[in-house]
Amino acid sequence: MTADFHAQLLHYVNDQRWFAGKGGVSSIGEVVRLPWLATTADEPRVRVELITVVTDGEAQVYQLPMAYYEAEPERMAHAYVGAYDDPDLGRLLAYDALHDRPAIGAFVRGFVDEQTDGGIAHHVIGIVDIDTDTPSVMLTGEQSNTSLILGEDLLLKVFRKIAPGRNPDIEIHAALTRVGSDTIAPLRGWIATSPVDDREPYEIAMLQDFLRSGTDGWEYARASVRDLMMEADLHAHEVGGDFAPEADRLGATVARLHADLAGALKTDEWDANGLTQLAAWLHRRLDDAVALAPEIAPYAATFSATYDDVARLDTTVPIQRIHGDLHLGQSLRTIGGWVIIDFEGEPTKPLEERRALDAPIRDIAAMLRSFDYAAYSMVPPSDDMSSQEHHRVDEWARRNRDAFLDGYAAESGHDPRANGLLLRAYEIDKAVYEVVYEKRNRPTWVNIPLSAIERLAGA
Secondary structure (H helix, E strand, C coil): CHHHHHHHHHHHHHCCCCCCCCCCCEEEEEEEECCCCCCCCCCCEEEEEEEEEEECCEEEEEEEEEEEECCCCHHHHHHEEEEEEECCCEEEEEEEHHHCHHHHHHHHHHHCCCCCCCCEEEEECCCCCCCCCCCEEECCCCCCEEEEEECCCEEEEEECEECEECCHHHHHHHHHHHCCCCCCCCEEEEEEECCECCECCEEEEEEEECCCCCEEHHHHHHHHHHHHHHCCCCCHHHCCCCCHHHHHHHHHHHHHHHHHHHHHCCEEEECHHHHHHHHHHHHHHHHHHHHHCHHHHHHHHHHHHHHHHHHCCCCCEEEECCCCCCCHHHEEEECCEEEECCCCCCCCCCHHHHCCCECCHHHHHHHHHHHHHHHHHHCCCCCCCCHHHHHHHHHHHHHHHHHHHHHHHHHHCCCHHHHHHHHHHHHHHHHHHHHHHHHHHCHHHCHHHHHHHHHHCCC
16 A cells, blocks of 8 residues: 555655656655644644655655545645555545645644644744734745745745755855844744654755735846837837846845855855866866757857866955855845845755855856846747847846946945956856756747857857
8 A cells, every 4th residue: 555655645746846856757765754743623634754756766855744634625635645544543635734724734833832743843033923823825936845925924935855954045044034134034933854863854944024015026127128128219228117226226135145144154265276176167067068958069168268267367266155046036126125035056956065155256147147038038039039129138138237236336345347257157157057957948948048158158
């Protein structure tokens, strides 16, 4: 019967947006079932389960809080996982607990009441005011995680794909909350597993303020491009939806973010040896990308020369904790200003690499690439693109890239353009990464980073 349940479990996991193994050959490996969480009489039985999925020979652990019922609740049909034969309780019906309000109450109760069992520990910063019976709303935009709005002003972010050790999203939010940074939504607490078989605990969820007034930066920017393209006789600065003032403010916010991170967490610097290692890492990334996307090959020699120049830099470069995967979609425009979200880093990198110190200019380069994406996602580059369309989209991207850099420079006292070589190297690396990503996930978008590849190569 275990094999039957594992088959149902794999089927459920494979259908979820947060599952990273789509397209591969997967099987269920180890399943660690933590102890039952304390529940009230009207709740299902709830526990956290750590599921190892092996995809094409590579193992990855996913977290699945589960709600078990003896009889089928009609409201939960969409979250049904399978029938499980428990050695003590008999046949039970298993559901994804994050779709079940009573089960969510059991999952978060430890934020306000001492959690004495269940194999998880709730950590709080300050006082957490949460009603475990409050209604919850699942956000639909998440991909690698699941986020729930609890009540009116709290957001529970549950990490699905997990690794042992400190989760960078929690670690950075905790550090910035403690120093009172205005660049984030404050963290109120997080949930971690107790040690499992002497393994390092997993940090599996975080609770923070919900910014109800927040507008997604990606959609905000794209609306500005749309406004521009509807006004054929106006320049970007003449359109009512001109985004440049917001790009300037966003640049200032990222500068404050970097300053707060440097003040709250470890810093260091790269000397000549560190820059040599950085250049070697960039070369490896380029070589791997060319093997997967031959379209990059004609430009590889030019990009390699840039990386060689990085290795020859006669300077030291400050390094610190950074965002690691910064783009417009990781920003929210609130009534009080811009706020940065999602500090997990580039999702394909190992946890140790995502927590490593890096140059802040990597974040800046990534945001510059995001302005290109916002512009060309509205009018994708193609052979059918008119010269006027190209000029107008390019004008929007350049104007907002410059505004972002101006805002960063004014706030930080240092213009990133003064480090032009390093900025160019990081932007090349990001564009190369994007080509591979789009080929795998959105082939119709691959021309967006390819057009940037041509620009960065001087073609």
